[in-house]
Amino acid sequence: MNPFSYERPETVPDAVRLAAASARARYLGGGTNLVDLMRETVERPDALVDVTGLSQGIEARGDGGLVIGAGVRNTAVAADRAVRTRFPVLSRAILAGASGQIRNMATVGGNIMQRTRCTYFYDDAARCNKRAPGAGCDAVDGFNRIHAVLGASPACVATHPSDMCVALAALDAVVHLDGPVGRRSIPLTDLHRLPGDRPDIETELAPGELITAVELPPLAFAARSTYRKVRDRASYAFALVSVGAAIDVQDGMVRDVRLALGGVAHKPWRAWKAEAALRGGPATEASFRHAAETELADAAPLSHNAFKIDLAVRTVTAVLSELTGAAA
Amino acid sequence: MRFTINGRDVEAEFDLRTSLLDLLREHLHLTGSKKGCNQGACGACTVLVDGERINSCLALAVQYQGRSILTVEGLSAGGELHPLQRAFVEHDGFQCGYCTPGQLCSAIGMAGEVDRGIPSVLTADLSRETVVLDYDELRERMSGNLCRCGAYNGIVAAITETFGAEATR
Structure with a gap:
């Protein structure tokens, strides 16, 4: 694992400012994916900004919608009474993923930002356009049983691993962002990209942007x-x-x-x-x-x-x- | 950096890259928590942080400053094994024993989740406030802990006796 600095800011503006200090800074949630990728040196951040203390709470709005803080742990979302009654698909999706231990660690923001489990992406002896742009893809003609059948490209056939995001995509979730150029919101369905010829660019997030919340609009049915x-x-x-x-x-x-x-x-x-x-x-x-x-x-x-x-x-x-x- | 580990206040200095598991094992010589896969797939490293189970191999120790950590070394009290430890012995809940510390901590954390009414993917009615820890629920909730000896039947029996639907807690 490469060396890094560590900061645990107490506000979102402080987090954004700290992350802006280095192009190789990464926000750290529960670490269940990022720490593993750092150990494999797939990820090599030089600064970690721990955002697990930020963006807490689930707000059940009177109109039937919900606003879920990006720092809320996956277990807490799945167990939330309003989530269970208004949007059971979200509880069930989260509970279908990972293990009890990992759901206790993982945050909403980190779940959204987790990276593919394509085995070639993790294996530094394999060619991977996501890990090393332009290197080629060993999955396309390799053992690709777990790979994509929709929206793939010759450069990348990896899949997004999240269960939670499938529920969020179905529910028209809106992702709230804060960053160096201010706040904005983006539909979850527009946040992740198809691979095209740049599978290393996985989301529409600008450098230094931080997910602060996920909003679920009312949907009675x-x-x-x-x-x-x-x-x-x-x-x-x-x-x-x-x-x-x-x-x-x-x-x-x-x-x-x-x-x-x-x-x-x-x-x-x-x-x-x-x-x-x-x-x-x-x-x-x-x-x-x-x-x-x-x-x-x-x-x-x-x-x-x-x-x-x-x-x-x-x-x-x-x-x-x-x-x-x-x-x- | 300060931690509370098995009820004791501990101060430790370490490289920021150190996982909570390596802090416990290599710095504090609490070698009960085991390193199996070191990537969150096996559960041998499971410990309790403020009562919640986590994979200590995926946890950067620096993130857990000030928290209360319980490992297998902290389960017994006054020279008496924890009831779950006694049940593991009684029901042959292990062969080689390598996964056992993680199984024990995970089961204790899992029982807390059941007590708090946290559902699982098998919970049929999400509107219910309470969870019944039956055979299928138990196996689903313990799926983050692998046992390559295949002592699962004994593990399930031990956890059922201690925390199951029929157990009095």
């Missing part, structure tokens, strides 16, 4: 929402495919729906096409399957991961059927 994760073992594994969904059905017709996928792309994948196909149509298993197939129509499998396309279609169909009680 999200009280009936859920998350399903398919993985290689029953617990404590990253997703092969995951689905976060909320659906509003009246008289057998889909009035509105929110749907996002994990494990399939470089970012949490909001299923806009499937949602459009579902709205106004019948809430039947056949229409759920058709919508999922519409979303996956552009999927491009690699040598080892074509199974993810069928798996995604089936998981979307199953989750929507479960939420609506549609006949299987």
Whole structure:
């Protein structure tokens, strides 16, 4: 691990000022991903700004929305009474991720900013455009069973590992930022980038910008929402495919729906096409399957991961059927 | 930098790169907490910080200044094993023993989470205030601790006896 300085500021402006002092500074949350990457020398910050004491609390707004501080631990979000009743998909997504120990450490901001678990990204004997831009990608023609089927590029086929972000993408979450040029907000679905030819640039955050909060706008029908994760073992594994969904059905017709996928792309994948196909149509298993197939129509499998396309279609169909009680 | 470790105030100076696990093992010679994978995958390094379980291998020690840390060395009191330690012996909750300190600390932290009504991914009804620690819930909640000897049946039996749905706490 390379040497670094350490500061634990008491305010967000102090944190932003400290991070601006070095181009290689990094904000430190629970450290569950960054410390590991520093040990592997994939990450080599020269300054750590510990933001775990900042941006605390979950504000349950009267209009049904929520504002979750970026420093809140994952366990605390999942256990929060308002999150559990208004947005159960978020509780379930968080609880489907990592282990009890890691959820106690990890923060909301750190979860959003965590990096891919592509094994070639971690292996400094492998070529990786994300770790060393221009070096090439050993995953494209390598063992790519866990990799992306949507939105990938010849430069990078890695996936975003977060479960929490899949729920946030489905719920139209807005991410609040503070930084050297002031405060701004960005939809979670616009925060992470597709890899293109610069997979090393993973988000739209400007240098020195800090996530301070995540806002969930009111969505009454999200009280009936859920998350399903398919993985290689029953617990404590990253997703092969995951689905976060909320659906509003009246008289057998889909009035509105929110749907996002994990494990399939470089970012949490909001299923806009499937949602459009579902709205106004019948809430039947056949229409759920058709919508999922519409979303996956552009999927491009690699040598080892074509199974993810069928798996995604089936998981979307199953989750929507479960939420609506549609006949299987 | 100051810490409270197993009830004692401790002052230590160390390189900022030191993990909490290495601080415990290499600087303070509390070698009960184990280094298995050193990347948060096995749980052998699990300790309790202010009662909450964490992976000490992924924790930079500097972040935990001023906190109260409990390791396996602090579980017994007055020469008496913790009830969970006795249950591990009784139920053969280990073979080689390498994962045991992490299993013990993790289970104690897990029991606290159950007491506080924190749900798991298996909790069917998120609106319920209380959690029943049945067989499936226990196994899910302990999934961050691996045992390569495969002593899981004994581990589950020991934790169930001490903290399970039928246990009186």
